[in-house]
Amino acid sequence: MAAGLPPSAGAAALSLDYSLGFNGQFQLDRWSPLSVVLENKGPASRANLEVIVTSGSEYQGDVQRSVYAADVDLPSNSIKRYAFTIKIKSFTHELIIRLRQKDDIIFSRSINLRPSFTENNFAVAADNFVSPDILAVLPDHLCPVNVLPKFLPETWYGYDGVKLLIMRADTLSQLREKQFKALTRWLKQGGYLVLGGGLNYGSLDEKRLQDLLPVHVRGYRQLLELPSLGGFCNRTLAGSQPFLVLNVRIDDAHVLAKEDDTPIIIQKNLGFGRIVFLAFDMNSPPFSRWDGRKMFWDKIVSVRSAIDRPAMAVDDQKVMDAMLAGMPLKFPDFKLGILFIGIYLIFLRFFIKQITKPGPRRRAYSLGLVLMIAVFTAVGYGGLYVPSLKKTAAYNSFCRLDVSQPGTPAYATYILGLYSLKKLPYEIDFGADSYPVTPLLSERTKAQIPNPYVLQINPGGPRIVGSADRWSHNFYKLNFDLESPLAGYARQDNTYLTLALENKLPYNLIDCLIYYKRRFLRIEDVAAHTRPTLRLRLAKLKETEIFNDQELEKIINYFDRHGTASYLRAMQSNLAKDLLLEVHHKYQSRPGSMIFIGWVQAGLIQPAFNRSHPAGAGLTLVNWELPVETTS
C-alpha cells in the first residue's frame, strides 16, 4: 500500500472481485480465464497481484504451485481489471489470489474450487442476458453456461475447454480489443462460433463482424414458418405470428438451410474454425418457443469442423532428450585432461629434483616451480575450462511448425530448455504475444515436480521468472499459431512432379525432404525469402525405393555426414527416425498429399533473458502438407 501505511491499513481500503472460468465453472487440466477486479478506495498503491494454483498430493510429495502474477498500479479511488488465463489441475487445493508488496502479503483470498469444476466441455452463451430456456436445450454432453461478454477470455487459449460459443452479432462490439483478438485467433485455430443475426442489422456493418464474417445485408423478409429447418434438423419451425428474418449474403460461405433464396443458416470457415450465422433472432419467438430447439442445437454442434492439422506427434520426452543431447555445454575432453595432468607431473618432478640439489641455482628453480604452478593453473583455466564450461548456463529451443493449406494458420509447438551449472536467477521474455506456458518435466530427472517459477503477465507479454538450481534443467513448452510462412503448390503431370514454394521466413530451410507416394526424396535447400520451383522427374522418384529400414538408415546417415552445427546434428540424430516413421505411417495411405520437411537453424521465438545471458541455439522443424494436383 502507500508509503508509511501499515499493510493492514491499506488492505482495508481494497476490495477484490473475481470471475473464474465460465460463469464460475472450469475444466480440470484446461486453460481457463480468470478476471480479477481490484477496487482501491484508499491511497494510491503499487503491488504484485499473484494467483496461486496448487496441484499434486502432499502424501506423494508432488505438490506443485503455479504462480501467475501481474504488477498492479492502483491509483486512489480506482477500479482495475486484471485478466489471467490459468490452468487448474486439481480441485482439492484452494485457489489463492493475493496482493504482495515485497515480502508483505497485504491482501489474500482463498477460493474453494471443489464445487466449480466440470468434466464437460463448455457451450458458452455470451450475452448480458440469456434466457435459461436456451441453456436448457443445449446438447447434454456440453456444459451450458451464460457468460457476461466482459468476462470472456483475453487470450485465445482461454477458450481451451469451449466447444461452442453462441452470441448475438452486436455482442462483438462490446468486447475489449484483446478479447476480440483472442476470439479471432481461437476461431482460426478451430473454434466454433454461432452468431445470431437479430433484427438490428446496423451492427452487421461493424468492422469487427466484417473482419470475421463479410455479411452483406439485403433487407428483411417476413415469414410464417421455416420449413427448411426440417431438412436441417428434422423439425420444422412454424410460428403463430409472422416473424422477420434477415436476408443476407456472405462471401465464400456455405448455406446450410434456406427459404427460397433467403439463407437461414450460413456456415463459413475461418482458418481451421467455423462460424455459423443464423438469420433469425434466437432469443425471440417463434424460435425461443420452438419445441425443436434441442434438435436444432444438436445439429448445430454436429456441424462443427473437424480439425485436420498435419501435426507431427513427436513425443515431448524424446524432444527433451534430444535437446539435452544437443545442449551447448560439455565437460572438458578427457584425453586433454590426461595430457595436462601428465605434463604437469613431469614438470613438477623435474623442478622438485632440481631444487633438492644444493647449489646456487636452487633459488631460481624454486621461483621456476612457483611460476610453473601458476602457468599450469592458468592453462587449466584457459585451455580446459574456458572452452567448455565458462558459460555456466545455456539454453536451446526446438520449434515444431505444422503448416497446412493456404488460409489456415501454421501451428507451432515451441520447447525451451534452460540448463544451468550454477544457481541462476532468470527472467525470460517471449515477446509481446501471449502464449500458454507449460513446464515440462524430463523423465530422466529424479524430481517429481518441475522447478517453481512465476509466470508474470505484463503488458509487454508473458515473462517467466525463476531460479535454476546447480546442475539443473528447466523445460517450458509454448504453443502458438502464426500466419503460414510457406506458400506454394505441388503439381504432377506425366513426366514431372513440380513443387513451387515460397519461403517467407527470414531463414534458409535446410536438409529438406519431401515425402510423396511412400518415398522420401532429398531436395535442395530453400533460401530465405525466395520462391524456387523444383522439378523432379517421376522416373527418378520411382527409382527411389519405397520407404523402408534401409532408406531410413540412408537418410539418417546423410544427416550425420552433412550436419554442420552440432545442435542440428544432435536433434536430427535423435528425432529423424521417429519423425520419418511418423510421416510414413500417417501419409502412406494418402497418395494425393505431399509432405515437405525442412529445418531452420533458428527458433521462431527469440527468448530474451533479462537477468542472465546464457549461450543459446534455436532450431525449427517445418512440416508442410500440401495437396498434389494431377494434370495430364
Next chain:
Amino acid sequence: MRLYYLTDESEKSLAPFFSERVLAAVMFGVGVVGVFLIVFWPRRPLSDAIAAHQGPTVFFLTAAATLILHSYVNLCCGAGDMVRKGYHIIHYQTDKPTYEKEIDFYRYGLVEFLWHALILLLPFLPLLSLAAFISSGALLTFIMAVCVLYTASLLCRLSGFFVYLIRGRASTLGYFAARSMMIFFVFITLIFAPAVNPLHVLYLLHQDAAGIGGSFAVYLAAVMSAVLVLIRVNGALVRRHINKEEQSRSEVQG
C-alpha cells in the same frame, strides 16, 4: 636469526623446505591426486549430469584426497618424521634437539610452519583448480576449500609438533599418537562432530549447499581455536625446553 629451515637440511632441522624426502612425499601426493583426477574425471556427457540433476563429484574427491595426503605430510613434518628413517622401529639414543625446539616458537617454528604448510599446498593447486573447473564450482567455493585444506594441515602439523615436543621423534608411542590425532580429526569427527570435520565441510562445499557460509564459519572457528590452543601449548613447551637448556648450561658453567 637465520632461517635454518631454508639452509640446513641436517637432522637439526625438523622439516627443511628443500628436504628431498619432504618434496618426494609431496610429489607422491600430487601424483596420487592426479590419478584421482583421472579416475574420477567425468566421462559421461554433461547432458547426463544435467538430466540427473547431479554434478560430478571429482572436486570433492580430489580435495578429499589432497586433504588426507597434505595433512599427513604436514603431520610428519611437524612430528619430525621426515628427516630420519626407521626411527619408530628402532629407538635411537641420539635424538638431536632441533632448531624448532631451541628457538622461540613464535619467532621460528610458528613462522616456518605457517609458510611450509602453504608452500607444500601449492603443487596441488593446478589439479585442485582443474577439478573445481570441471565441477563448475564458484571461485569463492574453491578459495574456501583451499582454506579448509590449509587449516586442516596446519592443525595436523601443530599436533605433530606437539607430540614431538612431548615424546620426541624417536618414540613409537608418539608415532602412533600423532597419527591417531589425525585420524580422530579427519575421520572420527565425521561421526560425532561433523561441523568440525574437514571432509564434511568439503562435501558441503561440493554441494554448494545453502547456508554453507555458516557451516564454513563454524568449522573455521573450531579449527582455528584448536590451532591457537596448540600454538600456545607448543609455545609454552618450547619455552620450557629453552629454559631447561639454559638452566642446565648455566649449571654446567657454574
